[in-house]
Amino acid sequence: MNYKKYKKFETVKLKDRTWPDNEIVKAPIWCSVDLRDGNQALITPMKIEEKVEMFQLLVDLGFKEIEVGFPSSSQIEYDFLRLLIDENLIPDDVTVQVLTQAREHLIRRTFESLKGLDKAIVHIYNSTSILQRDVVFGKGKEEIKKIAVEGTKLVKELSQEFEGKVILEYSPESFTGTEVDYALEICEAVMDTWGATPDNKVIINLPSTVEMDTPNVYADQIEWMCKNFKDRERVIVSLHPHNDRGCGVATTELGLLAGADRVEGTLFGNGERTGNVDVITLALNMYTHGIDPELELSQMNHIKAIYEKDTKMEVPPRHPYAGQLVFTAFSGSHQDAINKGMHAYHERGQELWEVPYLPIDPADLNRQYEPIVRINSQSGKGGVAFVMDTVFGYQLPKALQADFAKAIQNISETEGEVSPERIYDTFKKEYIDNETPYKFIKQRLIDISDEGEYERRAEVTIEDRGVMKTLVGYGNGPIDAVKNAFNSQEDFLYTELINYSEHALTAGSSAKAAAYIQLRPKGSAVCEYGVGVHPDITTATIKAMISAMNRIHKYMKKEG
Structure with a gap:
């Protein structure tokens, strides 16, 4: 790779x-160029019905300025604009923008397409960069400036005959490759020719047609222009960044810091080469800083569906805010932090969103919490616990989280990603439906607090390797009595209670409770959890105890 063939553009x-x-303290003026820049970058440009659907989506999202195309360039572009006008599809608060090169026949054809509108932005451009002046046009500075001035004169003349209001926009195309003093000279000539005033502003669009440098350099160029306009009040400074260096969003944000008023971009960054700036990412970046983006982006899956349908493009799975996987964590430490952060946010009733690894609340985009954590071999106990809690309602104790996560990791190392359903089925098999060698049949608890030193008598009927048995035990509470009922049998392992917890699984008349019991055989380091689920919490607890005993037997049998 011969890097010496390249050089930095001096700015x-x-x-x-x-x-x-x-x-950045407020949203800029947004202008969507999906129907022009975005459309011309598609392998198969949109059909008229697709363009109409996309236009309606942009209106619904809140764009007040929409560049609908280059009507002088092709019949379909012309017909699309005429359809919008003739079918009265343009809302009163939306201004359409049309693009044309600063050439006479194209400008005249553009004005023909606008008949019937009460207002429109006419966007003219010509390339001003050093490279294009040399190798494309073979013209000097005065000749290039003349093209811009003559185009402005014609737009002004035709606008006087036009029944509606015309707002002029001018772009020195390839601005980033143009000397800033020369770009300023041309823009001032255009504004003087138009007769720009604070009440009759001209949109001066300063495009990063080709992203040539780091975002700070573009910001310097924009600030220099803003400071050197002879009357800044007669200018709306507009940005039109591309993404050749992968810095389109940063370039735009720094350009806004530098004084720009307006941004032209596309949904999801669709555009020539590596794309235009992504308006959705820009707007939601502002949103996460507590700034109203003035665009309605709460139905993200709907936006994405229409975009993908009409453009035949796919939103990448890791695309900011909209990608399928952007609210997904596979890393165990990330999952644990998200799990704890989500609990803290809800338990504290916080007004401000503060959850680790999630800069935005997925619910604000009408996305769900359930897919936030997905489980593969990189996942840890926090992720598994989050799925069990948010999807199925089980609040696993920490020791059980770690134990169960090992079982899921074994599956994921063989099969890859593990679905929530598979996780739940595994949990049931390992901890709930665990009935060998002991199976719970029924229980009866009797209050004997008036009869002696114990408060409860437990009668537990189980099936022990196919044989029905009723065990009797005494204790100062249900758990103690049941544990003693098992420990009183010579052929049972004598166990100690290590941990116990319980919670409701569902609400209402059919509510069930989940109980978690951790037991350890006396004199052993083995600890096993069992889980019981039943509408009656005492029955759930007994089932959990039997499950834990079954797991201990399974482990000890495995160890010989």
Whole structure:
């Protein structure tokens, strides 16, 4: 790789920059270019009905300026705009924008397409960069400036004949490869020709047509332009960043810090080469800082579905905010932190969203909590516990979390990702439906507090290797009495209670309780958990105790 064939483009040296100390405090003017930049970047451009559906989506999302196409470039572009106008599909609060090169016949054809509108943005452009002046046009600076000025004169002339209001937008295309003083000279000439005033502003769009440098350099260019316009109040400074270096979002954010008022971009960053700037990511970045993005993005799956249907493009699974996996954690430490953070957020009734690894609440995008944690061989006990809690309602004790996570990891190392359903089925098999060698049949607890030193008498009927037995025990509570009933039998392992917990699984008349019992055989280091589920908490506890004993027998049999 011969890196010496490349060189850095020399740009403005801004010594008194102020943008690093600024903050984004409000949303910019948004302009969607999905129907123009986005559409021309598709392998198969959208059909008219698809463009109509996309236009309606953009309106629903809250875009007030939408570039609908390049109507002078093709009949389908022309017909699409005419359909929007003739079918009265453009809301009163939405302004459509049309693009055209600064060439006479294209400008005239563009105005033909606009008939019947009460307002429109006419966006003219010509390339101004050093490279394109040299190798594409073979023209000098004055000749290039003349193209922009003559195009502006014609738009002004035709706008006087137009029944509605025309807002002029001008782009020195390939601005990032243009000397800033020359770009300023052309833009000032355009504004003077138009007669721009604070009440009749011109949109000056400063595109990063090709992203040529780090985002801070673009910010310097934007701040230099904003400081050097002879009358900043007659200008709406617009950004149109591309993503050649993969920095489109950062470039735009820094451009806003540098003083820009407006952003042109696309949903999910669709555009030429590596794409335009991604408006959804930009807007939601603002949202996570407590700023109203002034776009309605709460139905993210719906937005993504229409986008993918009409563009035939797919949103990558790790795309910010919208990707299938962006609210998914496989790492065990991440899962544990998310689990604890979610519990803390709900238990404390916090107003501010603060959950580790989740900069935004998935529910704000109408996405679900259940898919946040997915389980594979990299997952830990926190992730498994989160699935069992949020999906199935089981609040596993810590020791049980660790024990059960090992079983799931063994499965994932062989099979890959483990679904919630598989996790639950494994849990039931290991801890609930564990009936060998002992199977619970029924129980009876009797209050004997008036008869002697014990408060409870437990009568527990079980099936022991196919033989029915009723065990009797005494204790100061149900758990103590049942444990003593088992320990009183010579052929049973004498066990000690290590941990016990319980909670309700569901609400209502059919509510069930889950009980967790950890037992240890006397004189042994083996500890096993059992789980019982039943509408009656005492029965659930007894079932959990029997399950734990069965697991101890299984372990000791395995160990010989």
